[in-house]
Amino acid sequence: xxxxxxxxxxxxxxxxxxxxxxxxxxxxxxxxxxxxxxxxxxxxxxxxxxxxxxxxxxx
Numbered sequence: 272x273x274x275x276x277x278x279x280x281x282x283x284x285x286x287x288x289x290x291x292x293x294x295x296x297x298x299x300x301x302x303x304x305x306x307x308x309x310x311x312x313x314x315x316x317x318x319x320x321x322x323x324x325x326x327x328x329x330x
Contacts, residue, residue, distance in 0.1 A: 279287070
């Protein structure tokens with residue numbers, strides 16, 4: 272038995288494209304933020320290691 276296929280309306284197509292675009296944009300911003308966060312943490316850790324080496328507490 273064949274059921275009739277539902278054809279998406281123009282509004283549904285536009286909402287679909289918009290949601291995909293927003294998802295990609297959110298992913299882009301998240302990964303850019305994550306990269307900046309990792310670089311900042313890397314600098315903080317390097318600074319702490321340098322301070323430990325100066326204090327002679329490095330084992």
